[in-house]
Amino acid sequence: MPEARISWRGVTMNRRTVSMVEAAEQLYRSKFAILQGSYSKGGVEASAGTHDGGGAVDIDVRTKSAAQRVAVVKAMRAVGFAAWLRTPAQGNWPYHVHGIAVGDKELSRGAAIQVTEYHRKLNGLANRGKDDGPPGYYGMTWELYLKAHPPKQPVPDSTISLAAMAYARTHDAMTGVWGADRARVIAWAAHPRVGAITKAETVPAAGVPWHLHFQRVIRKVQLHFKLEVTGIFNNSVAAEMKRYGYTIVA
Known part of the structure; x- marks a missing residue:
């Protein structure tokens, strides 16, 4: 199946490529400025068709230092891009990092050739020079990166x-x-680490309104923690929940 294409930061790329760029940004600890995306057939002539298909992206590094430019290349390679720093001395273009997502199903012919050249530790240019970027990532793919760095589960509220x-x-x-x-609150009261109520008491009995049920739950919490029994969620109950990592706000 073709990759899902999306418009992202003013360019078109597929979701896999966007996810890879975002992961590289996390490694670099700053967002990138995108010069060129994918699926731009007939776009920048100097790109030699590498951006005609999917998986291609150029990152603007004109204002970055030499060390920062290398760090961008390294972050891109670390998540599975065949990436190189391109300089004005190499062609009619500004300083930028050119990246091709290894394993993308919709690479243009030129991009696929660049991936092959990358695996051969070459620079991906017509002169077929030696790779001039940080070594050690030639076998990396996005799937391998995800396996080693699974996405973090969102922190529950x-x-x-x-x-x-x-x-x-x-x-x-x-x-x-x-x-x-x-x-x-009700789930907390029924949690095994608290045990103020049972699982059966997380919902009202037949015919009991929710507001009365909630008052009963709070009374049981107060009894459990030997607090004054009021049926009102007060500062004493809040203090107990804070001990379990909850944040109490107005």
């Missing part, structure tokens, strides 16, 4: 709003962020 807790005490229907806060 651990914020509880006092306003939501006050609302939950007197209202049944709660959706959105406040509804999520109420569900979070």
Whole structure:
């Protein structure tokens, strides 16, 4: 199947290539300025057709130092690009980093040849000179990089709003962020590390309104932690939740 193409920062690339650039940016710890993307048939003549298909990207490094330019190349190679620093001395172009995503299914013929040259430790130019970039990444692909650096799972929201807790005490229907806060408190109370209520008590019994059920849950939490039993989510309950890593906000 063809790669899904998207418009990204003013250029067209496929999602795989965008993900690779974003990963390289994380390694470099700064966003790149994109000079040219992919699928630009008939675009920049000096590119020799390497950007006609997928997987191609040029990064603007005109304002960067020599060390920064090498660092961009290294970050690109580390995530699976065949990447080189291109200089004005090499052709009719400004300083930029030229990258071809190894393994892209829609590489142009010229881009595919450059990947082959990269694996041969050459510079990907017509003169077939030796590679002048940081070595050690010739066998890297995006898939290998992902295997070694799986995407981090998003950190679950651990914020509880006092306003939501006050609302939950007197209202049944709660959706959105406040509804999520109420569900979070009830799930915390039933968690094995807390054990203030059982799993069966995470939902109201038949005929019991949600606001009364929530008050009962809070009473059981207060009993469990030997607090004053009020059925109100107060500072004492908030302090217990903070001990478990929750953040309490207004």
